[in-house]
Amino acid sequence: MITLKRVSKFYDTNTQVLRAVDFSLGKGDFFFVVGDSGAGKTTLLKLMSGEEKPSKGSVLLNGVADVSTDSRVIRSFRKRTGFVHQDFKLFLDRTVLENVSLPLYFGRAGTGIKRISLFGGSVKKVVLDAMKLVDLPEKMFNTKVGNLSGGERQRVAIARAIINRPDVLIADEPTGSLDHNHTWAIIDLFQKLNLKGMAIILATHDRDIVRKVRKPTAHLEKGVLRFDTREGACLF
Amino acid sequence: MPILSIALAGMRRRFLSTLFTLFSTAAILIAGTILGYWSYWIHGDQANLKAHRSVAVFVSPKHANEADSLLPKILAMTGVESATIVEAEEFMEYLGEYFPDLQGSIDEVGTEILPTMIQVGFDKSLSLVARENTVRGITSVKGAIRVDDGAKQVSGAIASLNWLSVGAGIMGACLWLVLVVVSFTHFQGVQFKELQEIKLLRGFGASESWILLPWIVEACVYATFASMIGVLVLWFGRGELAVLFNQFFETLGYERFVINSEAALWAGVVMFLAGLMAHIIGGFAALLRGKFA
Numbered sequence: 001m002i003t004l005k006r007v008s009k010f011y012d013t014n015t016q017v018l019r020a021v022d023f024s025l026g027k028g029d030f031f032f033v034v035g036d037s038g039a040g041k042t043t044l045l046k047l048m049s050g051e052e053k054p055s056k057g058s059v060l061l062n063g064v065a066d067v068s069t070d071s072r073v074i075r076s077f078r079k080r081t082g083f084v085h086q087d088f089k090l091f092l093d094r095t096v097l098e099n100v101s102l103p104l105y106f107g108r109a110g111t112g113i114k115r116i117s118l119f120g121g122s123v124k125k126v127v128l129d130a131m132k133l134v135d136l137p138e139k140m141f142n143t144k145v146g147n148l149s150g151g152e153r154q155r156v157a158i159a160r161a162i163i164n165r166p167d168v169l170i171a172d173e174p175t176g177s178l179d180h181n182h183t184w185a186i187i188d189l190f191q192k193l194n195l196k197g198m199a200i201i202l203a204t205h206d207r208d209i210v211r212k213v214r215k216p217t218a219h220l221e222k223g224v225l226r227f228d229t230r231e232g233a234c235l236f
Numbered sequence: 237m238p239i240l241s242i243a244l245a246g247m248r249r250r251f252l253s254t255l256f257t258l259f260s261t262a263a264i265l266i267a268g269t270i271l272g273y274w275s276y277w278i279h280g281d282q283a284n285l286k287a288h289r290s291v292a293v294f295v296s297p298k299h300a301n302e303a304d305s306l307l308p309k310i311l312a313m314t315g316v317e318s319a320t321i322v323e324a325e326e327f328m329e330y331l332g333e334y335f336p337d338l339q340g341s342i343d344e345v346g347t348e349i350l351p352t353m354i355q356v357g358f359d360k361s362l363s364l365v366a367r368e369n370t371v372r373g374i375t376s377v378k379g380a381i382r383v384d385d386g387a388k389q390v391s392g393a394i395a396s397l398n399w400l401s402v403g404a405g406i407m408g409a410c411l412w413l414v415l416v417v418v419s420f421t422h423f424q425g426v427q428f429k430e431l432q433e434i435k436l437l438r439g440f441g442a443s444e445s446w447i448l449l450p451w452i453v454e455a456c457v458y459a460t461f462a463s464m465i466g467v468l469v470l471w472f473g474r475g476e477l478a479v480l481f482n483q484f485f486e487t488l489g490y491e492r493f494v495i496n497s498e499a500a501l502w503a504g505v506v507m508f509l510a511g512l513m514a515h516i517i518g519g520f521a522a523l524l525r526g527k528f529a
C-alpha cells in the first residue's frame with residue numbers, strides 16, 4: 001500500500017535524516033519501527049503519510065501515485081489512513097467530541113461509516129464507540145482536551161486516528177505517555193484491529209512491546225533502515 | 237450546524253483580527269456607498285436636476301391674451317406634468333430675491349414689458365429623448381416664440397458633472413479593490429495562524445474547498461454585519477450627509493439630496509453583496525496564493 005523507493009530526506013543540506021530507505025507496507029502488515037530518539041522515526045512516518053516530501057527517491061501509494069504529485073490520489077489515500085502524531089496534534093480548546101469526530105467530515109467509502117455533513121447530523125454514537133475502544137470514559141465526551149492528562153490526550157489522539165476504520169494506521173510512539181496498563185490495552189487494540197485487516201506501522205522506544213509482540217521490526221540507525229523479519233527480534 | 241460552529245470558533249480564536257476585518261469592511265463599504273450615492277444623484281437619475289424637469293415658454297406679445305388657450309395644448313404633450321402661467325408679480329418676486337437691481341429697473345418702466353411666460357414641468361420618468369421631442373413640440377405650438385431650455389444652458393456643466401460622477405464611481409470601484417486586498421491579507425493571516433490546523437485537516441484528506449468553506453461562512457458573517465453597521469451609520473448620519481451633499485447639489489439646481497428608507501435598503505443590499513464578493517475573492521486568492529500548508 002505504501003512503498004518507499006530509495007528515499008532520502010534532508011531537512012537542510014548538512015543534516016541527512018534518512019539515507020536511501022526502501023520500505024514497503026502491504027495490506028494487513030504490522031511493523032515496528034525502532035531507533036534512538038532523533039534517528040528519524042517520525043520523519044519516516046511523515047514521509048509515509050505524505051506530510052513530508054522526500055528529498056530524493058519516491059513514495060508510492062498503492063504502487064502508483066507519487067505523493068509529491070497527484071493531490072487527488074493523496075487525498076483519497078489520506079481518508080483511509082489514520083495517523084497518531086507523537087505530539088498528538090489535538091485542538092486543546094475543543095472538546096473530545098470535536099477532536100475525535102474531525103476525520104468523519106472527510107468520510108470514506110465502503111466502511112459503513114457515514115460521512116458527516118457540514119450542515120448537520122450527529123456523530124455522537126460513532127465517537128462514543130471509538131472512545132470506548134481506547135478506554136476513555138463516556139463522561140469526557142464534552143470535556144475540553146486541554147483539561148485532560150497526557151495519557152488521556154494520547155488516547156483521544158488514538159481514538160481520532162481509528163474512528164474512520166482506516167486501512168493503514170501510522171502510529172508515532174502512541175504509548176509514549178501511557179501507563180503500563182493502558183499501554184498494553186492499546187497494543188491489544190492495535191493487534192485486534194490488525195487481525196481485522198488494518199495495516200499498522202508503529203514507531204516506539206519501548207523494548208518490552210517489541211519483544212513481547214512478535215512482529216517484523218525495522219531498525220533506524222543514523223538514517224539507515226535495517227530490516228529484521230525475525231519476529232520479535234530486538235537488537236537494542 | 238458544524239460548518240457554522242467551525243467558522244465561528246475560528247473567528248473567536250482570532251478575535252482581534254476578526255474585529256479589525258469587520259470594522260474595516262464596514263468603513264470601506266460605507267465610504268463606497270457614499271460615493272455611490274453621490275454618483276447616482278448626479279448621473280444615475282437625471283431627474284434630480286431641476287433644470288431637466290422644466291422649460292420656460294415665452295408667449296409672443298400678439299398672442300399674450302391667448303396664453304390660457306396654449307396650456308391645454310402643452311399639457312397634452314408626452315411627459316408634460318404641469319403648465320402654468322407665471323404671473324408678473326411672481327416673476328418680480330423672484331427677481332427681487334435674486335436680482336434686486338433688475339427688479340428695480342423693471343418696476344420703473346412697468347411690468348407690461350415682461351413677456352408672458354409659461355412654466356412647463358415634466359414628468360420625472362420622461363426619458364431624455366422623449367423630453368427633447370416634447371420640447372420640440374412645444375416650440376412649434378402657435379404663439380410660443382421661444383422655449384428657454386435650462387437643461388441646454390447647463391448642458392456643458394452637466395457633462396462635466398457627469399465626469400465627476402464617473403470619477404466617484406471609479407473611486408468606489410477602487411475602494412472595493414482595497415476591500416479585496418484587506419480580505420486577502422486577512423485570510424492569508426488566518427492561513428498562517430492556523431497552519432497547524434490546516435495541515436492536520438489536509439492530513440485527513442480535506443480538499444481546498446473544504447478549507448475554503450468555513451472562510452465563505454466567515455465572509456457571509458462579515459458581509460452581513462458590515463452591511464448592517466453600514467445601513468445604521470448611513471441612516472443615523474443621513475441628515476449630516478444630506479447637509480454636506482446639498483451644499484453642492486442645491487447650489488447647482490439639483491433636487492435636495494435625501495436618503496429615504498428605500499435608498500438605505502438598496503445600500504444595504506449592495507453593501508452586503510459587495511462585501512461578500514470581496515471576501516470570497518480575497519479568501520480564494522489567499523488560498524491559491526499562499527501555499528503555506
Ligand SMILES: Nc1ncnc2c1ncn2[C@@H]1O[C@H](COP(=O)(O)OP(=O)(O)O)[C@@H](O)[C@H]1O
Nearest residue numbers: 011012017035036037038039040041042043044
Ligand atoms: N522539521 C524539521 N526541520 C529540521 N530538522 C528536523 C525536522 N524534523 C526533524 N528534524 C531532525 O531530524 C532528525 C530526526 O528527527 P525525527 O524524525 O523526529 O526522529 P525520531 O522521531 O526518531 O526521534 C532529528 O535530528 C531532528 O532534529
Ligand SMILES: [Mg+2]
Nearest residue numbers: 041042086172
Ligand atoms: Mg519521533
